[in-house]
Amino acid sequence: xxxxxxxxxxxxxxxxxxxxxxxxxxxxxxxxxxxxxxxxxxxxxxxxxxxxxxxxxxxxxxxxxxxxxxxxxxxxxxxxxxxxxxxxxxxxxxxxxxxxxxxxxxxxxxxxxxxxxxxxxxxxxxxxxxxxxxxxxxxxxxxxxxxxxxxxxxxxxxxxxxxxxxxxxxxxxxxxxxxxxxxxxxxxxxxxxxxxxxxxxxxxxxxxxxxxxxxxxxxxxxxxxxxxxxxxxxxxxxxxxxxxxxxxxxxxxxxxxxxxxxxxxxxxxxxxxxxxxxxxxxxxxxxxxxxxxxxxxxxxxxxxxxxxxxxxxxxxxxxxxxxxxxxxxxxxxxxxxxxxxxxxxxxxxxxxxxxxxxxxxxxxxxxxxxxxxxxxxxxxx
Numbered sequence: 001x002x003x004x005x006x007x008x009x010x011x012x013x014x015x016x017x018x019x020x021x022x023x024x025x026x027x028x029x030x031x032x033x034x035x036x037x038x039x040x041x042x043x044x045x046x047x048x049x050x051x052x053x054x055x056x057x058x059x060x061x062x063x064x065x066x067x068x069x070x071x072x073x074x075x076x077x078x079x080x081x082x083x084x085x086x087x088x089x090x091x092x093x094x095x096x097x098x099x100x101x102x103x104x105x106x107x108x109x110x111x112x113x114x115x116x117x118x119x120x121x122x123x124x125x126x127x128x129x130x131x132x133x134x135x136x137x138x139x140x141x142x143x144x145x146x147x148x149x150x151x152x153x154x155x156x157x158x159x160x161x162x163x164x165x166x167x168x169x170x171x172x173x174x175x176x177x178x179x180x181x182x183x184x185x186x187x188x189x190x191x192x193x194x195x196x197x198x199x200x201x202x203x204x205x206x207x208x209x210x211x212x213x214x215x216x217x218x219x220x221x222x223x224x225x226x227x228x229x230x231x232x233x234x235x236x237x238x239x240x241x242x243x244x245x246x247x248x249x250x251x252x253x254x255x256x257x258x259x260x261x262x263x264x265x266x267x268x269x270x271x272x273x274x275x276x277x278x279x280x281x282x283x284x285x286x287x288x289x290x291x292x293x294x295x296x297x298x299x300x301x302x303x304x305x306x307x308x309x310x311x312x313x314x315x316x317x318x319x320x321x322x323x324x325x326x327x328x329x330x331x332x333x334x335x336x337x338x339x340x341x342x343x344x345x346x347x348x349x350x351x352x353x354x355x356x357x358x359x360x361x362x363x364x365x366x367x368x369x370x371x372x373x374x375x376x377x378x379x380x381x
Contacts, residue, residue: 141173
């Protein structure tokens with residue numbers, strides 16, 4: 001049987017480039033540690049269909065040029081089978097066109113950029129060779145609207161959106177969902193540094209929507225939320241999983257308490273069966289056992305290996321791997337189900353809901369578990 005490049009009788013070679021030096025090393029290092037740990041576990045058990053997983057890596061220092069060079073080296077010279085854990089928005093944007101043109105599979109992107117969002121990717125050039133797992137901001141925007149409607153009965157949405165890539169993608173998802181639900185939605189666009197947040201807060205207070213979505217990352221979200229409080233807005237706020245961190249909670253708790261509740265999405269979960277998965281992973285992760293970025297690497301490696309397991313006894317080609325990944329949904333060991341069938345490349349499709357809580361250890365308390373948009377909206381006319 002003819003196999004794809006990087007596939008040998010006794011091994012399969014995969015790779016990535018990621019920032020393992022500089023300020024982003026605190027993310028890139030544990031991500032790769034998680035990938036290696038999962039492969040170590042698989043290899044110790046005999047590999048997949050008798051093949052060991054070999055993982056190659058180059059440091060791209062979060063630089064687009066170095067990411068492009070690394071991709072060409074791995075794709076054309078080392079001839080690897082796939083990328084796993086493609087790291088960071090700049091690197092992904094710089095290499096995505098070449099990845100599509102080549103058809104090489106890429107499993108797990110450590111970014112949520114909108115270019116990864118595909119409702120029906122039919123060819124590699126459409127993005128069918130890509131398998132995002134981490135939340136894509138467009139999908140998350142849709143989930144936030146579903147939460148506003150399904151959990152709180154919202155009949156109108158106000159959005160404060162930063163005019164950077166993250167804000168635009170989140171806003172696009174919100175708009176998409178509101179149009180589908182025929183839900184009134186007004187978007188207030190502001191600068192990425194939130195310098196003009198006052199104007200947006202005034203607009204929200206004047207319009208009085210049922211729910212406010214803050215479509216902004218950590219750099220701007222605290223200022224937006226503080227500004228809403230300063231204008232005495234008393235409307236529930238929902239924001240992205242990017243902001244569901246202790247440092248942001250500490251910034252906004254003093255001004256929001258008694259004013260309005262703040263909610264955020266989540267996509268990882270360590271309860272029940274997933275807790276057992278974490279215990280098993282911890283035996284291989286060592287010092288990274290409780291590092292979320294390492295868990296993300298573990299997740300990416302798991303998805304890659306799940307696709308390969310489905311090809312046991314069959315030729316491992318780029319096309320057969322795609323078919324295997326689309327065959328049926330794959331369960332995230334620390335999250336929800338992801339379905340790639342019929343070219344769906346939406347990233348995480350099941351997200352939880354967390355509420356800002358000063359008594360919680362991390363500043364946030366889970367108030368509703370992992371659910372898909374369909375589950376959240378079930379029963380809504």
